[in-house]
Structure formats: structure tokens, C-alpha cells
Amino acid sequence: MFTTGSKYFIALSVLSSIALAVYLIFVGPSSIGGTALFGMIAATGLLAGLALSTRAGATETAVGAQAAMTAPSSSMWPLVSVLGAVVILLGTITTPIVFILGIVVVLAAIVEWVIQAWSERASGDATYNDQVRKRILNPLEYPVLATVGLGVIIFSFSRVMLAIDKSAGAVGFIVVASLVLLAGILFSVRPNLKRSLVTGICVFGALGLVSSGIAGMGSGLREDLAKAAEEDHYSHRECGPEKSEHGDKLPLESVSAKSSVIATIEYVDGKLIGMVQGIEGNQETLTIPRSNPSNLLFRNKTEGEFRLVAHLGERAVTEGVVEKIEVCTQLIPAGAEQLLTLTIPKPAADKPYTLEIAGVEGQSIEVVVP
């Protein structure tokens, strides 16, 4: 009565129904999972009906079919699947990334395994079967292998560059690039070079890079980067008139014309000027919506280097200790410009918020958060 194909879908449908019942009892009736399981029941039910009506997978069609003449070849995919399962297990006790990596490995191994097993029964000709497998899997395998290979190369190279001195890094870069160029020239001028030699050179290069990467990881970050990571000095911006060692390094001096700004602030011949699109004249107050990142364009039109500072009140750090909330641009040379983004969650309680030039008295624009 039931065909082989329909039995599979009927079983899926029944299992989904049981899962739906369990889900509705223990999780809740309005969750998305219930909808998904109901969809599963509907879809498998439909497929079961189709399989039954068309007699698809009926056993009588298989009667008399000859078994594959050759025994299945050895496969590495069961081993890879187990490896993936181990990675999944590791993921459950380490980080979600490892867990996801394990799932990817297991899924990939299952796909490879299934297609290999299927292709070996495609015909009695082993060469033809191998071609069938390659035709299906190579378009997937090559991009994945290329991505993984490139990822390993980039990651290894970056570990080396982060570990060695800046100038040594430049030399290393030149040396590696020269070696790659030389190898490329060699392969192109000697097209009949032995395959084993080409493979050997590539494997040697790859192993060299990966082992250098491992060595780089082992030695850690170079001193200045380690210090920067420890002090986190890039997250601190000093808003005084003096040049900051880290904060004022390589200031961005121009802003894209497509940047969207709520107001333009200019420091012209010692005067601070605020301009807002749509309102004529210079503004002594700027209105900024609360809790919304708002871009101000600061343009320095005065000789010398200046920074725009937004004074946004104070906050309590511990009992009795308060610190000023300040946001500022880098030191901007004459003729240059930079964006300052303000996100102000609350209106000023007592003292108004202001925009000022660091180290310059008497020039101020009030910032109002309504």
C-alpha cells in the first residue's frame, strides 16, 4: 500500500506532529517554532500525498535492479564527520564560533559522504562515477578551499606583521612579494617544469608562511601594540589645547561632501560661528534632538591648529567624584575640517551644554537638547 518514498514523508509528518504537540505544551502556542513545525507537517504531508499518488519509490520498480558491481572505495568523510562532532562538543564548552565551525564541518562531511556514496553507484564504470562526483562537488569544493587557503595565508601573514618590528615588517613584505614574483616568473618561463617541483615549491612556501604565522602568534604583539592594547589609549581622547600623543595622530582633515550634518561650526579669525541650513545668519544656539547621533562639521579657518570641544555636563563616577563629559575633534590645521558626532541622551539639567575651542576663552555656542 505505502511506497518506500511515501513512508519516509509520512514518518516525517508524524514526527513533526509529535514535535508540534510537545512544543505547544512546553513552549507556548504563539511562538514562531510552532508555526515552523506546522509548516513542516503541511509540507511533508503534501509530499507524502504526492509520493503515494504517483507511486514514487514503489518497491516493485527496484525489484530485479542489479547491485553495484564494485565495492565502495575507502572514504575519509566518516573520519571528518567524527572530527566535526568533536569540534561541536568542544564548542559547547568553549565559544559559539567553535560550535558553529563544528556544525559546518559535519554538514560538509555529510554532503561529501552522501554524494560520494551515490556517485559510486551511478554506473559500473569507476572513472565515470568519479567524473560525476567531481562535476557535482568541484564547483563547491574549489571556492571553499580557495577561501580557506586565502584565509590561512592572510591570517598567518597578519600574525607575522603584528609580531615583528615596523621596519622589519616592510622588509619582510618586500622579500615575500619578491619570492612570490620570482616563483611566478619561474613557472611561466618554464612551463614544462616537473609537477612535483612546482608542488614542492608551493607546499614549502605555504608551510613556511603558516609556521611563521604560528611563531608570530607565539611571540605575541610587538611592544608598542601590546602597550596600546594594555592602556587602551586609542579610546581616550584628550580635549585640551595641547597636542595629544595618540589622539592627534594623523587627523582626518576633510569630510565627504555627501556627509549629512546638522550644523556647520567654523572658527574664523578667532571667532566661533554656527550655521544651520535653512536659518539665516550665525547661530548662538544649536538644537540637537536627544539620543540621536548628530554630526557637526567643524572647519578651522584660523591660522594654527585648533580643536572643537563639546562640553556636555558632568557624570558621577563614584560617590562624591564627578568627571566632565567632553567630546572633541582632533587638532585641526588651518583650512581643514572634521566631523564631530554628538549623541546627547538628556537635556542639560543646570549648566547649559556648550561648544568651544580648546584653550580659547569667550567663544561659545550653546547646544540645546529639547
Next chain:
Amino acid sequence: MNHERTYSLVGKGVNRLKNMSSRVRTGVVLGIGTLVLASCASNAPQDTWAPKGPNAKTIDDLQKPVFAVAGIIGVIVAVAVGYAIYKFKDRGQPIPEQTHGKPALEITLTIIPALILTVIGVFTFRTVFDLSKTSDTEMIINVTGQQWWWEYDYPVQEEFGITKPIITSGQLVIPAGTKVLLRQTSRDVIHSYWIPALNGKRDAVPGRVHTNRIEADEPGIYAGQCTEFCGLSHANMRMEAVALSKADFAKWVEGQLADYKSPAEGSLAKEGESVFINQCVRCHQVNGLKREDGTPIIAAPDENIVSGAAPNLSHLMSRNTFAGAMFDLLTEECRKEVWGADSETFGEKYLSGVSEQCLNQSDLRGWLRNAPAMKPMYANPALLASTGGKYRGMPNLGLTESDIEKLVAYLLTLK
């Protein structure tokens, strides 16, 4: 004679309809019925064919001729296709001789649409540039969208009597006959501001400021709707632009700048103020509201809401709507009186605000009782893990009926 001919034609039409299959007949009747009924709408405040200001008129002046040209071409194409289907349908005749290419016809049929599109393109570009002009702005208003309401803040503009920023929501109030530039942005996702009677659509995008010109010829209320899908209550993210005469607008500004008045001691409203301070100021600001020790109360919506803002309720009863303009603060009768007023008396009626008799108690109390039950919002505390416990919209505060009674009395004082 003519009548006989007409009856004869109608009779033929009815007979043809009878001869059709029931499915085709239903389709024809439904199609004609829909067309006829569509022209019957009398209350359509978001009608795109009824401009009430110069910017919307500019669009209208473009869309009508384009629609006419497109309609004529559409009819010609439909008739030609119908004729070809009928004339050359398969009646078992032999397949006619097949020819390939007719350069003169093909070139003509390429050039004619290209010319039509070029002419439409020229006028469209001119309209686009006209609508993006900002140099003739007379007044600016900052418009900030968030899930699912609009905030309006008016920067200092002395010439309109705005000596300190004004903030409101739900209803945008503008002086009629004034070129207003809306500077639009968003706090969370992309929204789109559209009041069809005053201009076309304009997106409000986080991190960007987009400008949008509006101007109303006459005092009145003009309805709008967010037109960029922005989440669960997108359909309920409405807006109304209220145009007042310049004199009435000055009165409105004066009212908005008026200092906060605390309710009289011992009154129900005073008790409501305490409830408000205990329950509502976590998100809602009322300018001038102070604690018992005299310190100003600053709301902290950034700590409770994903967008970091909740409607400022200062002068709430000067507005006609609440909850993102989804609900009326006025009862149906009182609202009809304002919406139906002529341009002469509209300002006076609008500025009278919401009195106790006109307050839509039912919706306001329902909102205070359980806001998420009235407007779909992400406000279930059990499902806020992805937002760090922050709501999108107003949660159910679990207020008692006594608290609601007091709060309504208090809110009525926010004129």
C-alpha cells in the same frame, strides 16, 4: 429612436453578460463595481490628487499630464492587444507567412517612446529640483522619526517668537503661507514622512538629515502616514500637520513657551502629578516639572527605550492626538468640529485645546491601563533580551484605576 437604440445596446450587453461563464461574469462585475465605488470616497484626507500647498501643487502639475499621457498610451496598447487577440485568434486557419524585421516601423516605435520619456524626464527633473530648493526657507523644524511616532522640535527663531526651543509630537504645527523646511532624521530605523496634501514622501534615515519643504495655503489639518515599513506598528505611525494663520501661530508659540504650572495643592491633579513623577518621568519629559526639593526632573528614556526618546508631554492638551497620532485626544464630536471648521474659525477652535468635556477619556484611559493592548509594540518584558531590556513603545505599567483617575486629571492640566 435614440432610446430604442440605447435599450437595444443595454439589452445586448446584458445578454452578453448572461452568456459569459460565472467566473468571468463575477470578475467583470467586481472590476466595474470596484472602479465605481473607488470614485465615491468622500472622506479621504490623504488624497494625493488634492494638493493644499505650492509644493504638492508642483507635484500635481506634473502627475496629472503624465497620468493622462500614460493613460492614453495604456488604452491604445490595451485596445491594440485586445484587437490582435480577437482578430487573430486560432480558428484553425493556416499559419500566415512569417517575416523578420521592419526597420522603419521598429525605429519609429523606438523613437516615439524615447521622445515621450524625454519630455516627461525634463519636466520631472525640473520638479525634483524645484522641490529640493532650500534657499527660500522661512522657517525650519527638526523632525525625528522613531518607532512609532514623530517628534518635532522648533529651534530658536526670533522672527516667529520662538525664543527657546519648542518640542512636540504627533501634530506638526506650522504657520500657513510660510515656506517651512523640515530637517528630517530618525533615531532607529528608516521612516518616511508624507503628508500628501503638502508635499511628496521623504525618507528619515538614521545618521542623516534630509530636507523636506512644506507649505499650506490655508489653515487646516492635513493628515499623513509613515510610508517606509518600520516595524510592528508602521501602519499606526501617523502624523497631522496643523496650519494656523500667522496670528494664531504666534498664539500657539506663546502657549508652548508658557511656564509649567503645578496643579493646586490638594487637588486630584496634584495627586496625579505625584503618580506621573513616580511612574512616567522615567521616559516622558514635562518641561518645568520639579521634585519636592526644587530640582528639575529630567526624563531618562535612553535607559528604557531602544530609540532613546519618548514623547515630551509638555502642553499635551494643546494637541489633538496621542500615541503617534493613532488616537484622538478629542471626542468624535469635538474632533469633527475642529476638522470641519472653515479656515476663518479653525485656528480658534484648534487653539482651544482639549477640555475635560472634549477629552476622549475612553482611549486615554485604555492607553494608561494597558498601552500594548491598544497598539502593537515590542513591550513584553519577557521578550526583550535582544535589546538589553529596552522597550520599543510604551509598556504596560500596571497602573491602578485610582492612579489612572489621578493621571487623567493631571494630564488635563498640561495645556
